[in-house]
Amino acid sequence: MKEIHAGVLNVSYREAGPADGPVALLLHGFPYGAHAYDDVVERLAAAGCRCIVPSLRGYADTRFVSPDTPRSGEQAALGADLLALLDALNIPRAVLAGYDWGGRAACVVAALWPQRVVGLVSCEPGYNIQDIATASQPIAPEAEHRLWYQYYLHSDRGYAGLETNRDAFCRLLWQQWSPLWTFTDQQFQATARSFHNPDFVEVVTHSYRHRFGLVEGDPQYAAIQQQLARQPLISVPTVILAGTDDGVRPIEDERTALSRFTGPVRRVILDGVGHNVPQEAPADFADAVLSLVSSRL
Template structure:
């Protein structure tokens, strides 16, 4: 692992095959950490690609260097962190695969830096292009934790037991028995970051206008809301047993893409496909990254 200092933060990241060819960036989600890609990395590393795997602000060993910096976690500011890291590493062009939060960071990168992003894979999470309308009641029910965190009592409960809050989502979002408790405990150490709770609260509050986005990122948040569709080659991977996103929400994803696009559902898989079925995800990503996907 290495660390790179951007404006207010020291970002922890892995640089795998630094002398490799084309670059792929792997972005983790919530509540998770960069280890979510471990088994996928093992497969992708053999393709000769250079892999950049950041740990997002507020997670693991990525730390704020400025005690006065706002603890913000909206997708656009997270995308700006990624660009700052890639700029520092001298990387101009890249592909990206993102899970959960990472998916929405990926689309923010596609909106903000379309000349740099070659293609993207989005795992388990629909895009937010065009803004986020109030969801139908079934999806709103699955988003209970969003509304919970919007209240002061909910926020205090998360501050009091961040591991317990994360754990209930691992249980609810995928089929019974999909993970070992030892794995969760290892990952949950990343949630001991002193800013994890505040980054989490801000991320979910900001998406429903209960908090303002980081001021530096307003231009990008506005651009995401103004963008109705994307045309870059895109792969969407979903678990058919995802416990947080309804089938209807997934069915609407293709409407957001007017270029080369493919959606793949994985039977018996929940919200963590790269953890639940890493061999299938690795195979899909290798094929996608090596393909010349064209509109059909």
């Protein structure tokens, strides 16, 4: 693992593949970590890509530079972190690929700074920018019950529960969100180390409270969040990967899934795959990245 000072963070990241290869920046979600991309990196590096796999704020060995920086998990902060990392690594343009929180960061940069993006791989929802203004509106009961963990983390009880039971809480989500994926204890433990970052609980609970408008964001990202509130379109070439057995949310209809994209976009449905797409279907994920790299070349 390497470290670099990028914006408000010292980012811990893995790098693999030729230094002069086309760059693929791979971004994990909650509650996962950089190990989700181990098999993807192996494939991409063998194909000549330079792979960068950072740990997000609040995960693994990534740390805030200042103790005074708010431990925000809001979408604007995640996007700003990604942009700062591209700048710190002197990467002018890259394929951005991610899911869950990582997919959100990639979508934010693709929407607001498309000149920095060769292409986007985003796991469903492909358009992963939160519409906080409408977040308090109820959805269908069969979809609401999947979000129990978000409502739980709105409370002090949820904060204490995550603090006390980090591994058990996250393991349960792995099981619920990928019901057909039989992961090993070794696979889970390799990632579970990421949850013991001192800022993990604070960042996670802030994220799930901010997205419902329950807490304020970090003022330094207010201008970015104002842009995101307008639900900007994404114009860069995009591949959306959708698992049919994602336990977080039902699969979207095609029209809804593609409605916020104005550039070339295609959607790949992955039968039997749950929420953790890169670890469950690494070949499909790598193929999606390589299709965008090839278009660049």
